[in-house]
Amino acid sequence: MDLIIRNALVLRGSQTECVDIGIQGSAIVAIERSLAAEGETYDADHRLVCGGLVETHIHLDKAYLIEQCPALAGRDISPVPYTSSIKPKLSTEEVYGRAERALKQCLMRGTTHIRTHVEVDPVIGMRGFDAIERLAAAYRWAADIQICVFPQDGLTNLPGTEELIVQGLRRGAKVIGAAPRYDTDARAQILRIFELAREFDVDIDMHLDVGPTAEHLDVYDVIDLTNRHGLGGRVTVGHMAKLSLLPLAELEKVGVRLADAGINVTVLPATDLFLMGRKHDHAVHRGVADANFLVKCGVNCSISSNNIMNPSTPYGDCSLIRIANLQANVLQVAQPHELADCFHMITDRSARILNIKNYGVEVGNPADIVVIDAPSPEKVVAELRQPVAVFKRGTRTVAWDLPQLLHPANA
Numbered sequence: 001m002d003l004i005i006r007n008a009l010v011l012r013g014s015q016t017e018c019v020d021i022g023i024q025g026s027a028i029v030a031i032e033r034s035l036a037a038e039g040e041t042y043d044a045d046h047r048l049v050c051g052g053l054v055e056t057h058i059h060l061d062k063a064y065l066i067e068q069c070p071a072l073a074g075r076d077i078s079p080v081p082y083t084s085s086i087k088p089k090l091s092t093e094e095v096y097g098r099a100e101r102a103l104k105q106c107l108m109r110g111t112t113h114i115r116t117h118v119e120v121d122p123v124i125g126m127r128g129f130d131a132i133e134r135l136a137a138a139y140r141w142a143a144d145i146q147i148c149v150f151p152q153d154g155l156t157n158l159p160g161t162e163e164l165i166v167q168g169l170r171r172g173a174k175v176i177g178a179a180p181r182y183d184t185d186a187r188a189q190i191l192r193i194f195e196l197a198r199e200f201d202v203d204i205d206m207h208l209d210v211g212p213t214a215e216h217l218d219v220y221d222v223i224d225l226t227n228r229h230g231l232g233g234r235v236t237v238g239h240m241a242k243l244s245l246l247p248l249a250e251l252e253k254v255g256v257r258l259a260d261a262g263i264n265v266t267v268l269p270a271t272d273l274f275l276m277g278r279k280h281d282h283a284v285h286r287g288v289a290d291a292n293f294l295v296k297c298g299v300n301c302s303i304s305s306n307n308i309m310n311p312s313t314p315y316g317d318c319s320l321i322r323i324a325n326l327q328a329n330v331l332q333v334a335q336p337h338e339l340a341d342c343f344h345m346i347t348d349r350s351a352r353i354l355n356i357k358n359y360g361v362e363v364g365n366p367a368d369i370v371v372i373d374a375p376s377p378e379k380v381v382a383e384l385r386q387p388v389a390v391f392k393r394g395t396r397t398v399a400w401d402l403p404q405l406l407h408p409a410n411a
Contacts, residue, residue, distance in 0.1 A: 001029070001039035003367075003394055008049035009375060010361045014340070016376060018046060023367045026393035031363055042389065042396070044371050048380065051360040052112025052368040052390060053320045054350030057205070057238050057266045057304035060116040060135070061095050061128040063102035065310040072311055075278045079311035080182060084153055087124040095131035102308050103135060105318035107142050108398055110370040110387035114145045115205065115354055117177050119152035120164040129168050142397045146354060148205045150177025155192060157184040162192070169200045178206040180218055187221060194225045197234075203355065208237040210272070210287075212279060214245040219254065223261045232262025236353050238306075240265055241272045241287040243294075251290070255297030264353045265299055267291045267345075268306035269327045271313045288330045291345060292338050302350040303327045303342060320346040321372075324381045336378040343377035367394035373402060 003023040009016040010031070022030030022037055030037065062083065069083055099116075106114060118132050129149065136145035149168035151161045155178070169176065178193040180186035190206070197204045209217050219237060226235045237258075243251055258265060269288045276287020291301040303324050307313035324342040333339055351359035358365045374385035390398035 001037045003040050003042065003391075004035060004037060005042045005044055005049060005369070005371070005391075006035075007046050008044040008361075008371070009046055010049055011377065014337070016048065021049065021361065021367075021369070023391075023394045026366055026395075028361065028363055028365050028367050031361065042371075046375070047388065048372045048374050048376060049361060049369060050347055050372070051351065052370045052392070053110040053346050053387075054302070054354060054356070054359075055106060055111050055114040055304055055320060056236070056302040056350045056353045057268060057306055058102070058106070058114060058116050058318075059118075059307055059310075060099035060102050060114075061118050061132055062310050063308040064098045066314050067309075069311050071314040075281070077275075077278065077311075079275070080152065083311050084123070087121075090124060090127060092127045092130045095128050096135055099131055099135050102318055103139060103143070105308075107139070107390070108400075109317070109319040109321065110372065110390055110398070111318070111320060112143050112368045112370070112390065112392055113351065113354055113356060113359075114143055115148055115175060116145060117148045117150055117205070118168070118173075120149055120161065120168055121151060121153050121158050122160040122164070123153075126164060126167060129171070129173075133171065141395070142392050146175055147173040148175035148177040149173040150179060150205075150207075151189070152179050152182065154179075154183040155189045162196075165196065169196070169202060173202065175203045175205050176200070177204070178208075181207065181210055186218060190218060190221050190225070194229060194231075197231070198229055203234045203236070204231065205236040205238065205266075207239055209242040210239045210275070211242055212276070214242040217242060217254070219258070223257050223263060226261045226263055234355070235262070236264040236266055238266040238304075239268055239272060240289040241276050243289040244276075244285065244287050248293075251293065252297055255294045255299050258294070259298030263299070264301065265289065265291065265294055266302045266304050266353065267327060268304055269330055270316060270323060271306040273326075273330065274313050286330055288327065290331050291327060292331060292333055292341055295341055295345075300349055300352050301345050302353050303345040304350070321380060321384060321387075325384050328381055339378035339381045340376070342381045367391055
């Protein structure tokens, strides 16, 4: 064997089992108790070992813009047009530098698969896309990066944007996104995005239903179009902050329809907590969709980072474990199985959104593995446990030294 990870706690159903994992080349070739084989050894020391963490929704091209666009003051803010105002100044090299900085943080916190949204329009052109395309190639050794090309500032109201989206799809983007809230004709954007997705045979991942009331939900159009075109399993809606404003019975109805259509939901708690409810000076609503409840309705959900250190989210460390813990805090999740659900929303459930067919610690799968200093998924989330080692296709890519308490000699 090229590598044997010994004393690994792996999930089998809702329980963990202590096994050894044999790796040959880039693949897992054996999972056994007391594996009778020789080779380089890594001792997991009875820590949780799982597939690498999966980031389903991040904006690498806009990470760390806070250094150029300081956070807006006051309660009533509009960070998207504010951030867009600096696009003419952004070069491919500048975007690459910020995005690489964020990507390194993702990698060091256990992430091995990423879907990053990249905006194109006549102002930024393809400069951001060029940077992320190059970054994905440069870091192929550590992460698989999907590009979702999308129109942040509108599609029908910005001539030339569609041509740039098409260029991104022709250059290999596997996902098309949308932001209908910022279009003068939201429904027309949604319709056109579905048409382009079918034409280029790519998945869809939309920013959807963010706002202060639940009076209008675009998700109903998305459900109808997904059913009409048979795209179940290939459509994801992100944010969905308006769902947090629905009574439970109405939320359940939406959840059942999403599940029946095979539409995934990505919840982005850090951004929605920062942006929602800002017109209130008391009793501020949280704006975070209840992913655990949606899972109970049969919806596949993920929890993701979205923005890192920019005016829409002026903090972040690219840790999916921290984001899962934040989601649990906000939604008052406490039961072990519910905390475990949050963990699945940054691992195998997220992998389903990216349509990764060979994810997880199973014989025959790529050896994309993270070792976390915890005995169980619920402990990872509840106690913010640290990844201590990451392997990508069988090669170690990340090492963390655990802290030690140093007792004085005379204590």
